[in-house]
Amino acid sequence: MATEVERKTDIGPPHYEKFLHPLVKENYGKWEYHETLAPGVLMHHGPAGDLYTVRVSSPRLVSINFLNNILDLADKYADGYLRFTSRNNVEFLLANKDNIEPLKKEISELGLLVGGTNNAISNIVHTQGWVHCHSAATDASGLVKSVMDELAEYFTSQKLPAKLRIAVACCLNMCGAVHASDIAILGVHRTPPKIDNATLPNLCEIPTTVASCPNNAIRPTSIEGKTTVKVDEDKCMYCGNCYTVCPAMPLADPLNDGVSIWVGGKICNARSEPMFTKLAIPYLPNNPPRWPEVTGAVKNIVEIYAANAKPYERVGEWINRIGWPKFFDLTGIEFTKYHLDDFRHAGTTYRRSLHNRY
Amino acid sequence: MATEVERKTDIGPPHYEKFLHPLVKENYGKWEYHETLAPGVLMHHGPAGDLYTVRVSSPRLVSINFLNNILDLADKYADGYLRFTSRNNVEFLLANKDNIEPLKKEISELGLLVGGTNNAISNIVHTQGWVHCHSAATDASGLVKSVMDELAEYFTSQKLPAKLRIAVACCLNMCGAVHASDIAILGVHRTPPKIDNATLPNLCEIPTTVASCPNNAIRPTSIEGKTTVKVDEDKCMYCGNCYTVCPAMPLADPLNDGVSIWVGGKICNARSEPMFTKLAIPYLPNNPPRWPEVTGAVKNIVEIYAANAKPYERVGEWINRIGWPKFFDLTGIEFTKYHLDDFRHAGTTYRRSLHNRY
Amino acid sequence: MADDLKTPLLDELEKGPWPSFVKDIKSLAGKKEMAKDLLRQLEKSYEDKRGYWKHGGLVGVMGYGGGVIGRYSALPEEFPGVSHFHTLRINQTSGWFYTADALREILNIWEEHGSGLLNVHGSTGDLVLLGTRTEELEPTFRALTEKGWDLGGSGSDLRTPSCCVGPGRCEYACYDTLSLAYNLTHAYQDELHRPMFNYKYKIKMSGCPNDCTAAIARSDMGIIGIWKDDIQVKPDAVAEYVDSGLDVQGLVVENCPTGCIELDGNEIKIDNSNCVKCMHCINVMPKALSPGKERGAAITLGAKAPIVEGALFGSVIIPFMKLEEPFEEVHDLIERIWEFWDEHGTNRERIGEFIERVSLATFLEGIGEKPLPQMIKAPRDNPYVFYEEYYAEEGEGEK
């Protein structure tokens, strides 16, 4: 460590103006309209001139090598300016329309895809999985890669009825968008935490651990004179909140961990109000490296949706129009007791009218 | 008691066929369509001929004199056949169209009204009130009389956008249709039960009484050596369930009992699904014999609805179209903290989207 | 009118166009001390703004646990005429059809044994005889049964089932409500008269989704007519409506909740696979449209007023059942439901609250029905699934 300079703290992020393309600065707040020139290519019109955006896929988990390549392209075609989107795509911001095609060519040479705009499947919002998180019931990056390999044509085209947003989370903490996505893939545990009685008394505060369980499944107990906890297995619904609070209660279980599939959520207010994602498939096995059951299930839903929904109809809006019985019918997904809600507001999900399709 | 005949039990009600007009029997299950000939007058067409129904108001709480008059008219004009409706109106069933007018004339001479069909305000579903129930926070029959005097023109005409169903209940037990009516009038207590410590220990089982409270406001306590209960006034929301279980905990309180007004419920599945009635006015005073504040409030809502709703739009459907902010605006009803739900599913009533009108 | 009856407040309620219950009670005040003291006590209630009835006691007729609501004045010295003022709930007929003669027999009995006041009808559907003394209960009951009338329910029993006019006068009826109501009331006499349930159990039957008995809101078990196939359309009659100037586009097509009707000139096309059987189009054009031919009922469970967990609408347990005499399938279902509720429900827990407590899945398992997507608005949105199958080292298992 070289010369001792004063250590800075609480400086916050740099001011964004430093990073705005001159054309963005001039048009700032004055944009008039936009057009989608091609999948992944937007034109925003403003009084100071048109800005061209080229949107590029990213695995999100990237190396400095990946980014250096991207930055070089930004220098070459976008005056050194770029941004990332809220779904982790890269966006090159071009003042010069003529740069679009050469840029696209080089992107493609890097093995990346241009797309994700308009009625496409954009990048998957996802999480850490086995790459970094202690809590994961499945891997996130591998699932995303497997699913997007199947669905890449929907990223590079805009042929779906509407935007289709997918999310992956590796445990019930749902770090991301699982609870409000058109399709969501969620890692699940299916067996109660395994208590490590040797370490628990040292690692965990008993009252906090007991209190962490939403279903009161955890009780203090004493083993060989030391206070630890036990779990009432009938009451446990594998949420993992105890494990977050107490490391000595891991839920990982290679035989039983796996993936559930959810559908019909949305975030934007366009047409319908935001909707939660609802359970479609309670359990599919973890089958790395390619999770064929999961990719197959997701692709099936996407294709049935694509064939049946009306323009501008998001997955949830489509299901609301045709009804859930028809959704299960069309997709061939089995309806089970697990689909029946039994949590806090379960009663509000019961069909309390005669409005039904047969 | 005259000669001893064997006492019958469990005979059930008589068979309905005995009471069916011959024309009803012939057309039974074969009716083809109906028409409303005039307010309160229906024609049902069947293969065996047309049946004419004349619907007549009833206060429901009636004397044998009232009914004897009705029965005489049934004999005279309806071959002795009549029925009552699920909203307590009287229906004369006529095979002869020519009897309609003379019957209507005699009905009117009895001081009764013909109407209640189609887009009318039909009879009010109501309860016992101070006439018979120990639990009442207000009177039912007097409220109904007062309100219907104001609204009689809507019973005898069909000029509303749609059917409008009113219910009255004299306490939170809601014996009737309060929770699913276009407009509902509900008697409310606003102070906790007054405990009669002298009689409670003899009259009530303590554990049952304690358990009866949905909010755990009741605790056992001891006064002069006898076990009785006390109420945590902060937790009591005046539901009266304890009083149902334990007579020594009356809630009646002349200074504070009164009436709340609710709107927007419906039962039928036509167009929209059934809807619960929602709070409009948290409290109006008991002001017998005419409850002017209540009749005024109800009339105001009816008139604003009549002026603003579209054809076939029930009160709740109308409010859903225009939004609650507009409802409060148009009716001039004050929006208060009491309108914000704070019971079990309160969170599901919060506005969880940007869909709003300003 | 007795001249010692001073009711200035109640007198106000004799005015106005709506029929007056006060006038009507007064019409009896000359011959019935009960009617007179009822008015006096009510006048005092109107003055003091509170009721004067005591919590009812246990009164009834021999061998029955229900059908009578005990009621005593809190001021028996002041109003001796209503010191006892019990009601009897009489089973109405299916669809509230009567003949004048039959009703007169009841009125005569009531003139002799009671106050001469009635509710026609009570909110549950009974013919309510309002006000008599304890010692009159048994004689009244005997007189009634002699004429063929029996008591209805009260307390923790099956309450008097009630039904809409149905096939008796309605072209929409998808099953015979009158017959089923009669059948069930007779089949379950014991359950009706001897309270042995956890709490009350109400059955209401409506012949179609218009639900004119409010079954979805006011009955623990609603049996509501429905059809499965296509709405029947009479094209000529549609054309007539259009020609007669009915705004079919605005009033029918645009009000269809699923937008599944199309109007093309004076023809309509219905996408029945998307029709949710709401009845609206049929209601507006009864001459042209009617329910399909494959008819039956949906069965809902759990409607109730708000005490204590909040009001509930019924929830669909059987999306579709054919309903034909002798209705064995309904009996079978009812008995499975009662058995499970009886075994696992708690005191004062209505079936709707029971289902919410044990969960719909458990309830269905308990009564032996399969889960169907028609039973819900939407699948769960929370991930708290109690998975029951799992893999153990040795192979597959079930908890």
Place this chain on the structure above:
Amino acid sequence: MADDLKTPLLDELEKGPWPSFVKDIKSLAGKKEMAKDLLRQLEKSYEDKRGYWKHGGLVGVMGYGGGVIGRYSALPEEFPGVSHFHTLRINQTSGWFYTADALREILNIWEEHGSGLLNVHGSTGDLVLLGTRTEELEPTFRALTEKGWDLGGSGSDLRTPSCCVGPGRCEYACYDTLSLAYNLTHAYQDELHRPMFNYKYKIKMSGCPNDCTAAIARSDMGIIGIWKDDIQVKPDAVAEYVDSGLDVQGLVVENCPTGCIELDGNEIKIDNSNCVKCMHCINVMPKALSPGKERGAAITLGAKAPIVEGALFGSVIIPFMKLEEPFEEVHDLIERIWEFWDEHGTNRERIGEFIERVSLATFLEGIGEKPLPQMIKAPRDNPYVFYEEYYAEEGEGEK
């Protein structure tokens, strides 16, 4: 590629059209032991179908309580390269705008001090530097701050606020999201870096109801652009859309959730009093329609993932607020909210759960806001009102 790296399962993920994270990590495996051992451990996870990370410990940089997530391998002997594998969360820029040069500076620091792997970006919005050792944390931090970059949030603190591209490239922006995000992040440095809350507090800012940052679903506080007055219409441009063959009737008019648009030839008429600002018509015809002129934001509170009471969407607390620099009104609101939550919330209770527990009415009182009908879908349907005013013999009172 190091030839001692055998990852047959992961190798499968190098195939296919979507960019491969495995390929990318491998590109570093030659120079970074961390990357190599990450692949090895991950390969083992793929074989065994389970993760091999230990619950994180308390690691961080001096004086900060957040911004670093500690992570250790559960198999440090087998995979020493990842025995430590902590992440640093770096505050992204407003709207994720960067220059290549600025990012390169970060990459260089990360090449020196860490694994060379990143998440661009994390789900909350941070630039996540993925994997370094405890002893590298302080030097990395020092190097970053020297270049002007600071850490984001983690733990029970204010999390890194994030915002949509907004006025930077979007014609729909109803307020300056970039400026507000910058402002808030700087105003609340202490709350961001020193966890003192009951639990995490996330702020997301979207410029309009399209909500491109998912504020309504993923932020304790959502600040979402909105307008109050009429949608701005350019009639010529509408006509152009119609003439160009856009099915305005089918795609716009019929998709308006409140049916408040009418198309008459090539003119449209909007009943703005019924418009719920859903954005759909504007989205379909951006050249012709735009948000009104009276712009600001609605503020929602309480969105979160399901742990533990179930997922929540945000709920509207401020239906409309004008948003102009220096954003004092927002600061004032935030501080009132934090104060009340701090005083009455419990450990690990997100603001959404807190509001549901204490009730919206109490919460509003606590932060000094008036109840408005815009805050709810509908008023209560249960009669369990805690009346607070009452009359006592001596006059009016309040409990």
